[in-house]
Amino acid sequence: MSTRVVIGAQWGDEGKGKIVDLLSAEADFVVRFQGGANAGHTLKFDDKKVVLHLIPSGIFNGDADCVIGNGVVIDPVALVEEIKGVKEMGFSLEGRFFISQTAHVILPYHKLLDQLKEKRRGGDAIGTTGRGIGPAYVSKVSRIGIRMIDLLDRESLRTKIDQNLKDINFALENLYEEPQLSTDDLMAELDNAIQTLEPFICNxxxxxxxxxxxxxxILLEGAQGTMLDVDHGTYPYVTSSSPTSGGACIGSGIPPTALDKVMGITKAYCTRVGNGPFPTELLGETGDELRKKGAEFGATTGRPRRCGWLDLVALKYVVQINGMNELTLTKMDVMDGFEEIKVCTSYKINGKETKVFPLSLDEVEKIEPVYTTLPGWKNSIEGVTDWNKLPSTAQSYIRFVEDYLNVKFTIISTGPKRNETIRL
Incomplete structure (x- = not known):
């Protein structure tokens, strides 16, 4: 038995979906433990391309039981649409798909408040997806949240929505100058979703x-990345949950003592979606080339991702936070053709050099990256599945990163498809 958690080691979008899909053939359970439909996990297999938002990425490879844990916030309507899409592809969820009773529900008022708050922030907007994730977690910690088990008692559900709408409608009318919401409308919108989801809700x-x-x-699947963690990320430009190994325990009910493998997923370069500091961001031609070659557009929003060189200072911080004991390197093939590849190996902040990632937003925004330049490779490595067939400079790049982090790579991804992978 092993319990492995797969964690994003950057600002999300590292390719976790592909890796969870790959590893799920070896798992009995695949568990999504935090986030919501703001995540988009892209899978490519059998000439198919699928984007999952809530259903664990293990649903298509093997016969693992797929679980949405208590730490996820669930949009019932979005989940029903996703279930429909999976069934239309010929995959059955019966008997192998389970939803936590205590996962919290995203309701239409959460999505509306998310969008209105972002609009009100103007130039200081966080850059959320507008899917209601943050407001749903606010309801959760304010102890007014509605959980999946509440959907099964319509009378109690109506009462709880009524109570919540008193404050929400007051804010809509007096702060945002928007029409009030109706409990009847919300109940009607939920009705079909409740009928579909009820058989899957359990302990x-x-x-x-x-x-x-x-x-x-057990394979635990994180969404987003550690640098977006609400406690340990580049706050306030973060998500509303904890996409860390500690968050995996909280969001699933599995104790820390059960974890024996913590895998970090990192691209061979860095990306970030939305606002917030990004020390190694490339604003010119090189950044555009990475974006184009890597098809760096959000799976959920379609927004172009900001691109930059690999940041080893931030990555080492992430390794420490999570206790990572194995790594996966994705999008290695995107680096094909670069004469030189830079990696950030230290920072200068106010003229002082450091290898410690700062926790102050003010300091993060003042970072001047210090780069080490490594030779690139001319040959295409797309689809390579044998370590010995990688160019020597590609191997040296990987070993340089391993030596800096003092953690080994166990998987190298050389393309988006399941089989375009080197296992070490």
Whole structure:
């Protein structure tokens, strides 16, 4: 039995979906433990391209039980559409898809408030997806949230929505000058989703503990990345949950003592979507080339991603925060053709050099990256599956990163498809 957690080691969009899809063939359970439909995990297999937002990325490879854990915030209508899409592809969810009773629900008022707040911030907007993630987590910690188990008691659900709308409608009318929302309309919108989701809602914490007891293999799937963690990321330009190994325990009910593998996923370069500091961002021709070659556009929003060189100072910080003991390198093939490849190996802040990632936003915004330049490679490595067939300069690049981080890579991705992978 092993319990492995797969964590984004940058600002999200590292290719976690492909890696979870790949590893799920070896797992008994695949568990999504935080975030919501703001995440987009892109999978490519059998000439198909699929983007999942809530259903774990293990649904298509093998026969693992797929679990949405208690730490996820769920848009019921969006989840029903996703279930429909998976079924239309010929994959069954019956008997192998489970939703935590205690996962919180995203309601239409969460999405509306998300969009109105971003609009009101103007130039100081965080850059959210507008999917209601932040407001849903606010409801959760304010102890007025509605959980999946609440959907099963219509009378109690109506009462809770009524109570929440008193404050929300007051804000809509008096602060945002927007029309009030109706409980009847919200209940009608939820009705079909409740009927579809009811058979899947259960006590997933107990299910996973039975799996641990029975020595079954568990794969925990994170969304976003550690640099977007609400506690440890570039606050306030972060997500509203904890996409870390610690968050995996909280969001699934699995104890820390059960984790034995913590895998970090990093691209061979860096990207970031939305606003916030990005020390190695490339604003010119090189950044445009990375974006074009890497098809760096958000799977959920379609927004162009900001691109830059690999930041090893930030990556080492992420390795420490999560206790990562294995790494995966994705989009290695995007680096084909570069004469030179730069990696950030230290920072200058106010004229002083450091290899420690700062926690102050003011200091992060003052970072001047210090680069080490490595030779690139001319030959295409797209689709390579054998380490020995990589150019020596590509191998040296990987070993340089490993030596800096003191963690080994166990997977190298050389293309978006499941089989375009080197296993080490």
């Amino acid at each position: 997933t914490t107990n299910l996973l503990h039975e799996g641990i007891r029975d020595d079954r293999s």
